Amino acid sequence: MGVQFRERTLSGVGEALRESSVINLTGAVTMVIDDSPFGLDLTCSALRGFGIRVRYSCHSAAAAMEILADQPIDLIVVDCEMPTVDGYELVRWLRRSVKPPNAMTPVIMTAAHMRRSKMLEARDCGANFVVTKPFSATTLLERIVWVARDTRPFLEVGDYFGPDRRVRDTGPKGEERRAAAIRQAAFVAEQARAAAAEAAEELQ
Amino acid sequence: MSVITHARGKSRLAAMIDSAGGVSVGVALAQARENIEAMRAQAMAVVDAQIVLLEAVPKPASIEEQPGRIGEAYRAANGVIDAASPFELLDLCRAAAGLCDILDNAPSDRPFDWRIVTVHARALKLLQTLPLEQADSRAAVLDSLREVVERKSIPKPPVPDR
Numbered sequence: 129m130g131v132q133f134r135e136r137t138l139s140g141v142g143e144a145l146r147e148s149s150v151i152n153l154t155g156a157v158t159m160v161i162d163d164s165p166f167g168l169d170l171t172c173s174a175l176r177g178f179g180i181r182v183r184y185s186c187h188s189a190a191a192a193m194e195i196l197a198d199q200p201i202d203l204i205v206v207d208c209e210m211p212t213v214d215g216y217e218l219v220r221w222l223r224r225s226v227k228p229p230n231a232m233t234p235v236i237m238t239a240a241h242m243r244r245s246k247m248l249e250a251r252d253c254g255a256n257f258v259v260t261k262p263f264s265a266t267t268l269l270e271r272i273v274w275v276a277r278d279t280r281p282f283l284e285v286g287d288y289f290g291p292d293r294r295v296r297d298t299g300p301k302g303e304e305r306r307a308a309a310i311r312q313a314a315f316v317a318e319q320a321r322a323a324a325a326e327a328a329e330e331l332q
Numbered sequence: 333m334s335v336i337t338h339a340r341g342k343s344r345l346a347a348m349i350d351s352a353g354g355v356s357v358g359v360a361l362a363q364a365r366e367n368i369e370a371m372r373a374q375a376m377a378v379v380d381a382q383i384v385l386l387e388a389v390p391k392p393a394s395i396e397e398q399p400g401r402i403g404e405a406y407r408a409a410n411g412v413i414d415a416a417s418p419f420e421l422l423d424l425c426r427a428a429a430g431l432c433d434i435l436d437n438a439p440s441d442r443p444f445d446w447r448i449v450t451v452h453a454r455a456l457k458l459l460q461t462l463p464l465e466q467a468d469s470r471a472a473v474l475d476s477l478r479e480v481v482e483r484k485s486i487p488k489p490p491v492p493d494r
């Protein structure tokens with residue numbers, strides 16, 4: 129009987145992100161924006177592991193705007209929650225006010241906690257992906273590879289300018305790791321259990 | 333409403349990711365994890381500092397003061413998740429996320445029960461001091477917080493007229 133060998137693949141982008149597959153991100157001009165010095169260091173450290181030397185690390189949206197106005201950037205990783213101008217506003221500005229190629233630069237947003245009031249903004253600001261924490265190296269790399277290969281056209285609809293949101297189920301597949309979605313699923317499951325228990329009690 | 337479609341060429345990022353050179357995904361992840369792990373002590377200091385900040389947010393003296401205080405508490409709880417999540421301190425993250433949920437849904441027209449913030453700050457402090465091996469004790473802390481979250485965030489059905 130032969131020994132079955134299956135190469136480990138990472139959930140999310142299947143064949144494209146085998147542990148043995150090779151990626152080259154060394155030349156990516158990358159910008160990270162986070163008002164938290166620790167958050168900024170952490171993201172830059174993770175990216176350095178992927179071979180990305182972060183060219184611009186900014187503590188505020190204002191600092192990022194100055195650079196984005198005239199320096200070509202290949203990848204942006206931005207925190208959602210920032211004082212004065214938050215991540216959503218920055219991405220909206222980038223999409224609406226900056227000329228190509230930066231207007232179409234892949235943007236990954238990171239959020240420790242997604243405010244319910246910001247969910248629509250997250251959808252409508254024009255980001256390619258919002259990563260809710262827990263933050264892991266795997267999640268971040270999956271999303272980077274995914275946005276690099278994201279071929280959705282950009283749409284201009286009313287106030288919106290960004291990747292086509294009508295395309296369904298094109299995001300990374302695999303185990304759900306978005307904290308908000310997990311909490312929502314747990315909440316729905318709990319409600320269903322409570323309703324079932326109540327119904328069973330009534331029947332008795 | 334009219335829709336204008338802008339076709340995109342291959343981005344520089346897309347072109348370079350498959351170009352010659354680079355590292356394997358396995359190596360990239362191992363390096364990234366090593367880099368993140370090197371920041372563990374710093375992260376724990378940040379978590380401690382955020383809990384201290386959370387504890388220090390005073391109870392709002394008036395409804396007008398409430399949004400500002402809630403914002404301060406939200407940012408501190410958010411900071412806990414930021415620093416703890418890369419190190420898989422999931423119970424700390426759950427506790428902080430529970431508080432963020434409550435604060436995000438806090439009423440603006442009536443006083444917010446500030447004991448919720450105090451209880452969460454104490455629970456976070458306790459989770460930081462309890463050894464990871466004491467899984468039962470850590471779970472008990474989370475269970476008691478979950479009760480608080482459920483009581484405060486699930487809208488109660490109206491009492492039917494009799």
